[in-house]
Amino acid sequence: MGSYNTRDGPMTVQGNNDKFMVNYEPSSQANMPVEDKSYAWSAHPVSGAIGRYPHMHPNDNYEQPRMLFNKVFSEQDRVDVITNLSGPLSQCRQDIKDRFCAHLIKVDNRLGSEVAKNVGAVLQQAKI
Numbered sequence: 001m002g003s004y005n006t007r008d009g010p011m012t013v014q015g016n017n018d019k020f021m022v023n024y025e026p027s028s029q030a031n032m033p034v035e036d037k038s039y040a041w042s043a044h045p046v047s048g049a050i051g052r053y054p055h056m057h058p059n060d061n062y063e064q065p066r067m068l069f070n071k072v073f074s075e076q077d078r079v080d081v082i083t084n085l086s087g088p089l090s091q092c093r094q095d096i097k098d099r100f101c102a103h104l105i106k107v108d109n110r111l112g113s114e115v116a117k118n119v120g121a122v123l124q125q126a127k128i
Contacts, residue, residue: 028095062106069108082111086118097121 025034069078085104089097101121105112116123 028093028099062103065107069111078111082114082118085115089115090119092119094120094122095125098123098125 025032027033069081073081089100092100097116097119098121101112101116101119102123103112104115105123112123115121
């Protein structure tokens with residue numbers, strides 16, 4: 001892994017001198033960085049204690065996109081989003097296609113199934 005150009009900062013989109021450097025996790029590439037969980041947020045007394053807490057809302061990560069796809073989009077919007085996702089995804093590695101479509105299935109069965117069919121994803125292979 002290369003280092004980033006400090007005058008640009010870590011969030012630059014110009015490559016930071018190493019266009020293949022991955023600075024996020026999880027990543028499907030080998031020997032990539034992992035989150036250092038030793039830096040926990042500490043509580044600060046205010047009118048109670050504040051801190052970092054696990055997500056407690058009943059919605060999962062797929063609820064809002066599911067509602068968007070099923071309740072907000074028109075039929076033409078649904079066709080368009082399937083087409084728009086399928087095109088670029090077809091250029092990805094097989095493991096990325098498989099994982100991405102496994103997430104789409106959790107959003108909506110039609111969305112995930114049609115995109116998987118369009119890009120040749122194998123949902124049984126997906127590890128998410």
